Amino acid sequence: MQALEARIPHSPEVLFxxxxxxxxxxxFLENKIKPVIEKMMALYLGxxxxxxxxxxxxxxxxxxxxxxxxxHTLRPIFPTKAHHIVVAIWRQLVFETEAxxxxxxSGSYMVSEESRDPE
Structure with missing residues (x-):
């Protein structure tokens, strides 16, 4: 799984x-993608x-x-973080669909947190 993850781009321009x-x-939407979404919402909305x-x-x-x-949908709510949130979601999405x-x-494997900079 790590080899597959290594193939998933970090650059939004390439990733998208x-x-x-x-x-x-x-x-895998409910058990793999939705947890990433929920984590991002908790991180930025508390x-x-x-x-x-x-x-x-x-x-x-x-x-x-x-x-x-x-x-564009998220930007009004997260003016400076929408891009980062979507990259985190999209990396897991591309990983899961490719797997x-x-x-x-992919079992319980999740894409590395390194790409999810909370700042």
């Missing part, structure tokens, strides 16, 4: 051009309930929208 294999999304925002992001992914569209496309079971 990566192919997302959307067909596998229902298999104790404020981010359920509605989390659901908005999940809906965005289910609709297969572009990463840049999600950034699924290759027939790998």
């Amino acid at each position: 051009k990566e192919q997302v294999h959307w067909d596998g999304l229902p298999l 104790d404020v309930a981010g359920d509605a925002l989390c659901n908005t992001i999940v809906g965005h992914l289910k609709a297969r929208h572009l990463a840049t569209t999600l950034i 699924h496309n290759r027939g790998y079971d």
Whole structure:
């Protein structure tokens, strides 16, 4: 899994051009992608309930929208952090869809926190 993760770009310009294999999304959205979303919401919203925002992001992914569209959606709420939040979500998304496309079971493996700078 680490070798696959190493292939996932950190640069947003490159990352957002990566192919997302959307067909596998229902298999791991709730247990792999949603926890990343919830973690980002908790990090930047603190104790404020981010359920509605989390659901908005999940809906965005289910609709297969572009990463840049999600950034524009989040920018009014997170003017300086929207880009970072979407990169964190998108790295896990690309990782999971690529693992699924290759027939790998990623289990509990999550993309490294190193790419998720909270500043």
